[in-house]
Amino acid sequence: MGYDVVVIGAGPGGSNAARTAAEEGLDVLLIEKRQEIGAPKRCGEGLSVGGIKNLGLTPDPRWAINEIRGASVYAPNGKRISVRYPETIGYVLERKIFDKHLAMNAARAGAKVLARTVATGLIMENGFVKGVRYSRFGEEIETEAKIVVAADGVESKVARWAGINTTNKLMDIDAGFQYEMVVDLEEPDMLELYFGAKIAPRGYVWIFPKGEDVANVGIGIGGKEQGVAKKYLDAFIESRPDLKRGSILEVNAGGIPVGDPVDKLATNGLMIVGDAAHQVNAIHGGGIHEASVAGMIAGKVAAEAIQEGDVSEARLMEYEHLWREKRGKILHKIVKLRQAIEKLSDDDLNMLAEKLTGQDLVDFANGKNFMKLAKIMMRRPRLVSIAKGLL
Amino acid sequence: MKGKAAINRELCMACGGCVGVCPFTALELENGNKLDLDGESCTGCGICERFCPVGAIKVV
Incomplete structure (x- = not known):
């Protein structure tokens, strides 16, 4: 049969x-x-409202467990770029x-x-x-x-x-590692993302709230990077008194094809x-x-x-x-964006953080408005060739 | 001379990421929860060691 x-x-x-x-x-x-x-x-466990709709689903509190209204992105020097919407833009899932x-x-x-x-x-x-x-x-x-x-x-x-x-290829995969933690969260409806070569080389640390005091705290680093994803995440947690006090309920790892x-x-x-x-x-x-x-x-x-x-x-x-x-x-455009961003130093990222808004970052992640990024980079001779890769 | 990959079972999370980077199909995720190494196919290239999110693989 x-x-x-x-x-x-x-x-x-x-x-x-x-x-x-x-x-x-x-x-x-x-x-x-x-x-x-x-x-x-x-x-990771994030899915946008549009994504849920594209799958023909209606958010169900059994699996769409936390509403997200925005995100805060931290540059290597700690500069924060936030975007917050009046409405729910996505959910953290119970995968x-x-x-x-x-x-x-x-x-x-x-x-x-x-x-x-x-x-x-x-x-x-x-x-x-x-x-x-x-x-x-x-x-x-x-x-x-x-x-x-x-x-x-x-x-x-x-x-x-x-x-x-x-x-x-090692250049095209991220090593991921993640804890589910009970922690103190200031804004349980905001995703947090942290960038920097010392924090997460060619990747980022994320804090995705799953409720008032529960979060998916994880890291992705470039697969080719020396060093172990878990150690980078542990060092990040160690550096943050609020996370360091937290409890670990679950541990997960994975490879992310990027x-x-x-x-x-x-x-x-x-x-x-x-x-x-x-x-x-x-x-x-x-x-x-x-x-x-x-x-x-x-x-x-x-x-x-x-x-x-x-x-x-x-x-x-x-x-x-x-x-x-x-x-x-x-997605191919977004791969090009990643390949450009990977070539930027922490100083470059800090510079960009002064010039970009949270909405810009959301647009970039959705493959839109690369021209704005390219224009800023074009003004710096060292970044011109990288910027060209975006166009 | 290159050795072979060795899996540290204390550390391995069986996430399968190394299976996805091995160019020689030497690694397998048995039943989705146990990492297996085919020593015959392993060339000791070290790509899995470089990738592993928890440092569970060493070429020895």
């Missing part, structure tokens, strides 16, 4: 792909190697519940969901992916599939089995979604929204391709084309 679609990995990308494909009337299997979907989570909720939605749409089920190989025939081998509690199972969706995260193996290299997406997002009978495809906002490192949007596109293309009886690479590349139009182009 076989399925129309087997989705490997029940993170936001995989669950949204499975839900969409099932809603289109396909027979879908969604497998997750972990024993609990959503746990252990990997780092374990959120991810499970998305998988439930896939199941309710008709997909079969199996946790603690590990993909062990692909069935290949004449250059086409034709099915999946997987293992459940030691039982080896084979199932045919017209299309396989590889949503197996940063540690992606499935696409590699089909011949697509998804390995992250380069361009993999060379191609589809081959015969296979599509790649989410962290496996490196679909992440390279400036803030957020991937929930990107993976989910990609998953929904992949689910839709899967339905059309199967209906037409053509699951060739040429047909499935429609997923990549649609994704590039919707998200890829903007």
Whole structure:
């Protein structure tokens, strides 16, 4: 017995792909190697109001646990740039519940969901992916599939089995580490981000409030940097009496793909979604929204391709084309921005902090208004060549 | 001569990030909660050591 679609990995990308494909009337299997979907989570938990809407969801207090109205960004010299909106602009999520909720939605749409089920190989025939081998509690199972969706995260193996290299270069991945802490928070509706080569080389420290006195306190640093992400975060916490007093309820780590997406997002009978495809906002490192949007596109293309009886690479590349139009182009601009910012010294960042507003930073993170940044940099001879990379 | 990656189980969080940077597919996240090294494939390049967020891998 076989399925129309087997989705490997029940993170936001995989669950949204499975839900969409099932809603289109396909027979879908969604497998997750972990024993609990959503746990252990990997780092950040922020999602914007627009992002939640794009996923067709309404914020639910069970998983959208804290409303965010703005952010404070700290330059290396401590200069603060804040932006606060009158309305809620995003939520900090309880990822374990959120991810499970998305998988439930896939199941309710008709997909079969199996946790603690590990993909062990692909069935290949004449250059086409034709099915999946997987293992459940030691039982080896084979199932045919017209299309396989590889949503197996940063540690992606499935696409590699089909011949697509998804390995992250060290320059293009961040090392992430994070604590959930009980701490004193002054503004539980504001995100805080701290920049500086000594604080978080080629990355930042974040404090994302999850409630009045609970926060996700984490760090991402460039993968190529010497030194260990955890040590940088511990040093930051040590330097802050308010955090130092806090308690640690949970510890998580992860790799965050922050380069361009993999060379191609589809081959015969296979599509790649989410962290496996490196679909992440390279400036803030957020991937929930990107993976989910990609998953929904992949689910839709899967339905059309199967209906037409053509699951060739040429047909499935429609997923990549649609994704590039919707998200890829903007994410590529954001990668360029990251690559420019990475070349700036702490002094450069301090200088920019004097000239930019909080709204500017929000725009940049969304891939907009780079001209303003480029113009400021152009006035400094040393930064001209970096600024050109933004245009 | 280069050695092989060695995993310190006391430190390893099984986050899987190193699996994503290994160019030789020498690392695997078994059941999503245990990091495994395939010593045959490991070349001792040290990329995983450089990346690890908690310093759990050393090439020895």
